[in-house]
Amino acid sequence: MIRRELVFEIGRTLIAIMLALLLGFIIILLVSEEPLEAFQHFVLGPLTTTRRIGNWIEATIPLVLTGLAVSIAFQAGQFNIGAEGQLFFGAVTATIVGISFPLPMYVHVLVALLGAMLGGALVGAISGLMKARWGASELVSSLMLNYVFYRFGLYLINHHFRDPNAGAMVSYRLPETVWLQWIWPPTRVHWGLWVAIVAIIFSYLFIYRTRWGYALRMTGLNKDFAAYAGISVTAVVIYSQVISGAIAGLAGAADVLGLYRRFQWQMLPGYGFDGIIIATLARNHPLGVPIAALFLAYIRSGASIMSRMTDVSSEMVAIIQGIMILLVTAQAFLSKWHHRAVVKEAKRHGLNA
Amino acid sequence: METLLEMKAITKVYPNGVMANDRVDFRVNKGEIHALVGENGAGKTTLMKVLFGLEVPDGGEVYYKGKPLQVTSPLQAIRNGIGMVHQHFMLAPSLTVTENLVLGVEPRKGLAFDWDQAVQTVTDLSKRYNLPVDPLAKIEDIPIGMRQKVEILKALLRGAELLVLDEPTAVLTPQETEELFTALVGLKEQGHTMIFISHKLNEVKQITDRITVMRGGRIVGVRDTAEVSEADISRLMVGRDVILKIDKPPAKPQKRILEVQNLSYFTPEGKALLQDVSFSVRAGEIVGIAGVEGNGQRELVEILTGLRRPHGGLISVDGYQMSGSTPRQMRDLGVAHIPEDRMLHGVANEASIEENLIADRVQMPEYTRKVFLKTEAIASNAQTLVTEFNVRTRSPKTPIKMLSGGNIQKVVVAREFSSNPRLVIANQPTRGVDVGAIEFIHKKLVEICRAGAAVLLISADLNEVMSVSDRLLVIYGGQIVAAFPEANEVSEEELGLYMLGIQTQGDTQLKEALA
Numbered sequence: 087m088i089r090r091e092l093v094f095e096i097g098r099t100l101i102a103i104m105l106a107l108l109l110g111f112i113i114i115l116l117v118s119e120e121p122l123e124a125f126q127h128f129v130l131g132p133l134t135t136t137r138r139i140g141n142w143i144e145a146t147i148p149l150v151l152t153g154l155a156v157s158i159a160f161q162a163g164q165f166n167i168g169a170e171g172q173l174f175f176g177a178v179t180a181t182i183v184g185i186s187f188p189l190p191m192y193v194h195v196l197v198a199l200l201g202a203m204l205g206g207a208l209v210g211a212i213s214g215l216m217k218a219r220w221g222a223s224e225l226v227s228s229l230m231l232n233y234v235f236y237r238f239g240l241y242l243i244n245h246h247f248r249d250p251n252a253g254a255m256v257s258y259r260l261p262e263t264v265w266l267q268w269i270w271p272p273t274r275v276h277w278g279l280w281v282a283i284v285a286i287i288f289s290y291l292f293i294y295r296t297r298w299g300y301a302l303r304m305t306g307l308n309k310d311f312a313a314y315a316g317i318s319v320t321a322v323v324i325y326s327q328v329i330s331g332a333i334a335g336l337a338g339a340a341d342v343l344g345l346y347r348r349f350q351w352q353m354l355p356g357y358g359f360d361g362i363i364i365a366t367l368a369r370n371h372p373l374g375v376p377i378a379a380l381f382l383a384y385i386r387s388g389a390s391i392m393s394r395m396t397d398v399s400s401e402m403v404a405i406i407q408g409i410m411i412l413l414v415t416a417q418a419f420l421s422k423w424h425h426r427a428v429v430k431e432a433k434r435h436g437l438n439a
Numbered sequence: 440m441e442t443l444l445e446m447k448a449i450t451k452v453y454p455n456g457v458m459a460n461d462r463v464d465f466r467v468n469k470g471e472i473h474a475l476v477g478e479n480g481a482g483k484t485t486l487m488k489v490l491f492g493l494e495v496p497d498g499g500e501v502y503y504k505g506k507p508l509q510v511t512s513p514l515q516a517i518r519n520g521i522g523m524v525h526q527h528f529m530l531a532p533s534l535t536v537t538e539n540l541v542l543g544v545e546p547r548k549g550l551a552f553d554w555d556q557a558v559q560t561v562t563d564l565s566k567r568y569n570l571p572v573d574p575l576a577k578i579e580d581i582p583i584g585m586r587q588k589v590e591i592l593k594a595l596l597r598g599a600e601l602l603v604l605d606e607p608t609a610v611l612t613p614q615e616t617e618e619l620f621t622a623l624v625g626l627k628e629q630g631h632t633m634i635f636i637s638h639k640l641n642e643v644k645q646i647t648d649r650i651t652v653m654r655g656g657r658i659v660g661v662r663d664t665a666e667v668s669e670a671d672i673s674r675l676m677v678g679r680d681v682i683l684k685i686d687k688p689p690a691k692p693q694k695r696i697l698e699v700q701n702l703s704y705f706t707p708e709g710k711a712l713l714q715d716v717s718f719s720v721r722a723g724e725i726v727g728i729a730g731v732e733g734n735g736q737r738e739l740v741e742i743l744t745g746l747r748r749p750h751g752g753l754i755s756v757d758g759y760q761m762s763g764s765t766p767r768q769m770r771d772l773g774v775a776h777i778p779e780d781r782m783l784h785g786v787a788n789e790a791s792i793e794e795n796l797i798a799d800r801v802q803m804p805e806y807t808r809k810v811f812l813k814t815e816a817i818a819s820n821a822q823t824l825v826t827e828f829n830v831r832t833r834s835p836k837t838p839i840k841m842l843s844g845g846n847i848q849k850v851v852v853a854r855e856f857s858s859n860p861r862l863v864i865a866n867q868p869t870r871g872v873d874v875g876a877i878e879f880i881h882k883k884l885v886e887i888c889r890a891g892a893a894v895l896l897i898s899a900d901l902n903e904v905m906s907v908s909d910r911l912l913v914i915y916g917g918q919i920v921a922a923f924p925e926a927n928e929v930s931e932e933e934l935g936l937y938m939l940g941i942q943t944q945g946d947t948q949l950k951e952a953l954a
Contacts, residue, residue, distance in 0.1 A: 291811070295811050295812055295814075296807075296810055296811055296812060297801045297802055297806075297807045297812055300794070300797075300801050300812065301801070303790070303794075304787050304790065304794070304798060307787035307788070307789050307790050308783075308786070308787040308788065310783050310784050311783075311784055311785065311786060311787045311798070312787075312798070313746065313766060314744075314746065314766060314776065314778060314784040314785070315766070315770075315798035315799045316765075316766045316767035316769075316770045316771075316798075316799055317767075317798070318765075318767065424454070425452070425454055
């Protein structure tokens with residue numbers, strides 16, 4: 087019975103993806119002069135060269151981290167649309183640690199990652215505390231804090247850590263001691279991959295194998311029940327946001343320490359909102375997150391290649407994303423078909439299973 | 440006898456795979472009161488929802504007045520003359536009786552609402568069917584019994600010939616029940632047909648003409664009421680003999696476990712929901728609190744279990760001052776709580792049975808190491824409890840949402856009783872569960888009490904509160920208005936008078952009984 091539900095959910099997600107892709111292709115057919123070539127670049131493009139495979143993996147790393155961050159908050163029944171601000175601020179704190187606290191190799195990276203987690207956790211904690219103490223909706227507060235910490239982070243970088251000799255608004259270059267080293271030349275795939283894998287394992291174990299994770303899930307499923315059973319819902323609200331923020335912070339650090347080696351964002355990168363898409367596709371399960379992140383990074387990467395090589399623009403992919411999310415979140419999608427299967431099984435097993 | 444309604448081979452499967460109706464054939468004659476009885480999860484409500492257009496069946500046909508009937512919405516059912524009185528009233532509390540009744544079928548004067556005509560219609564209707572209501576009163580100001588009459592009138596005003604009454608007496612006092620029955624008989628004499636859904640077999644016996652019994656989604660018997668006894672019906676329902684009487688060794692009260700002194704609680708507007716409530720419960724005794732719902736029971740229980748803070752008064756458990764404690768602190772002191780609403784407080788519906796059974800104890804060294812949970816211990820805890828409490832499921836890993844109401848309640852009871860409590864607070868512990876589960880839960884309550892726990896039983900079901908309790912208190916308007924040292928020496932009628940606030944015991948008498 088439980089297994090059948092799982093199979094159904096996976097099947098439903100796959101069908102939603104197929105339909106979305108199909109629609110994408112129809113649109114390409116309509117708008118493009120060279121549809122077949124466009125298809126080919128979109129579907130196979132990311133796998134054609136080592137560098138492109140590298141790009142795909144690089145793009146996956148921060149998406150895995152924000153996907154996990156949002157999943158943890160969602161499992162606690164909390165929203166976190168503040169992953170954006172959390173990762174931005176995490177990137178800022180990692181940069182500050184990188185520039186201001188010279189430390190030996192390895193130690194420096196670890197301290198910078200820790201700094202990023204603290205930065206993200208701080209932002210998450212504000213939402214959590216405001217919810218727990220004053221009942222302020224974390225939906226609103228985390229969204230608003232995105233802009234607060236975006237501006238605050240920019241202020242810190244542009245006024246205190248800006249490299250005046252660089253041609254753009256960027257920070258000083260980070261010392262090599264704080265880099266996440268590249269592990270697969272000639273691509274820029276970096277140690278952040280290990281960070282992401284550790285975060286997946288941590289999230290899974292935390293949510294399903296510890297009592298705090300248990301309390302978090304019960305609170306998410308029914309907070310009145312959790313309170314009744316003696317679980318401190320207030321504590322769960324706060325620590326779920328803190329952990330979520332910490333993991334989001336790592337996402338920012340991964341890009342800065344692993345790819346750019348200096349802080350160069352002047353806009354919010356958007357990974358936080360991508361995290362919501364990934365968490366939704368993964369049904370908030372930490373082991374589903376890497377699959378969803380790989381998938382999203384793949385179609386993005388494919389779309390970008392397609393737009394470079396052909397006359398179809400990469401915004402195509404936003405349409406596909408949108409349709410996918412709509413179908414996945416629509417409870418009724420394929421429910422008739424599911425219901426028929428249930429009826430059949432119930433008849434086979436007799437009554438009142 | 441002319442057949443009014445015939446449902447043929449109705450089959451309904453819910454998305455969770457439960458086959459709620461399995462080729463059900465159900466027939467109702469014109470002008471009869473027809474009882475539909477069965478345990479929880481037997482499929483009565485589902486069958487009625489199909490009739491009323493609230494559920495689409497997966498198979499079967501409905502014939503009404505000899506013609507095939509396709510109902511896909513309640514509106515259509517009403518147009519065909521089928522009315523339903525729900526267990527939970529569907530009324531707008533801030534509107535008047537008249538406004539509630541004519542909602543959607545308002546008489547008009549030109550474009551305007553004709554208020555006088557509406558009041559007149561309601562008054563006439565109320566007279567014609569002998570269901571007295573005050574047309575000008577607001578719903579929120581009138582008693583439950585009258586609200587129910589408004590519900591019935593609402594259906595009649597829309598031309599209902601067939602009335603479905605879903606557990607109409609569950610919320611009524613004995614006096615109100617009698618009144619309702621008189622009105623129902625009156626309706627029958629005027630040619631109306633009624634389907635009466637109930638768990639209370641004595642009422643079924645008293646008021647109905649024929650009985651259809653359901654079990655496990657099927658019809659297991661159709662009988663003339665006059666030809667069967669209550670025991671016969673319950674045997675059909677459960678599939679075995681049920682002991683309706685509770686076997687209870689005499690109480691041996693020991694030291695006071697729960698002491699409540701001058702407890703008060705107010706709404707934000709300053710209305711007192713609990714006023715100077717004082718009583719105590721000793722180890723080894725069951726103290727029952729009887730009362731019509733909404734007289735402060737919920738607030739009292741939530742305060743005693745730490746879910747709500749009182750505004751005045753003292754609570755002590757086993758000698759410890761506990762006023763304003765958290766649920767965690769109460770549980771650590773050995774207070775178990777069977778909540779009134781099991782779906783709201785008692786379980787996490789999406790979580791497994793196993794996960795629900797450790798909610799209160801997950802932090803204990805038996806179930807967790809410093810960081811990681813002990814999964815084997817958690818699984819064996821579930822396995823033991825599922826067996827001991829006879830929870831019917833294929834596996835303890837099954838989500839709660841796959842279980843029937845009675846089995847969900849058994850999960851709640853299993854968790855609360857296995858925490859080795861010294862005080863059990865049971866609020867409506869058998870609400871909406873079947874006869875078999877009721878018997879089981881009552882037995883367990885007595886067992887745990889005689890083993891040395893103090894039990895506080897809050898129930899709106901008079902039968903339950905009188906037969907299970909040793910001592911009995913009555914709550915009305917947030918105050919304890921009567922106390923009886925021997926629960927089985929009180930009559931239902933006498934209790935009813937106190938529950939309705941018609942009578943109160945004097946201070947001296949109360950003090951004596953509570954001492």
